[in-house]
Amino acid sequence: KAGVTQTPRYLIKTRGQQVTLSCSPISGHRSVSWYQQTPGQGLQFLFEYFSETQRNKGNFPGRFSGRQFSNSRSEMNVSTLELGDSALYLCASSLYGTSGSFSDTQYFGPGTRLTVL
């Protein structure tokens, strides 16, 4: 079974631009979560989508948004890029995600490394 794929793997943008990252989950998985990884802040949860609905959201500004399609593929968008948005963005998929008392194992993709100049 193919793993989680993310495109593109590397991206260079300038301040003020916007960017869209894509994630294809493992076949059959309905939950997709996004994380930001930086040397200073470590791994931080951005949001989770399940069946095309945002179920959970981390503590990030509104410039960060996402969506999920009917085939479970997900995209995240960052508008008005800032230097501090430079990071590795990781996508993770699972069958049911994390909600309430249920915690499902998440499988991560290789990430998209975004550099903002």
Added chain:
Amino acid sequence: GNSVTQMEGPVTLSEEAFLTINCTYTATGYPSLFWYVQYPGEGLQLLLKATKADDKGSNKGFEATYRKETTSFHLEKGSVQVSDSAVYFCALTSANQAGTALIFGKGTTLSVSS
């Protein structure tokens, strides 16, 4: 709030040495606990997990036991290899964390030399 604290790295060991990476957590309710590993240039891979107190997760020679009394989930391996060099992350989810997902520790870098 819920949090995970890992020992500071880097940890430098010789091949075949014993490894311990400490992880303690703060959480309400009954969290599930995970260890993830990240090799250079790659995403995170699930190494092992435990979902209730006294459970032992194990994989590829690594082990960790869920200790509720000490709120710990220390990672151990009896004999490390050069190929184990990576960054290790302890993480948790909790039934009381409505609206949140995995919470990670800062990560511990392991370097194994031959």
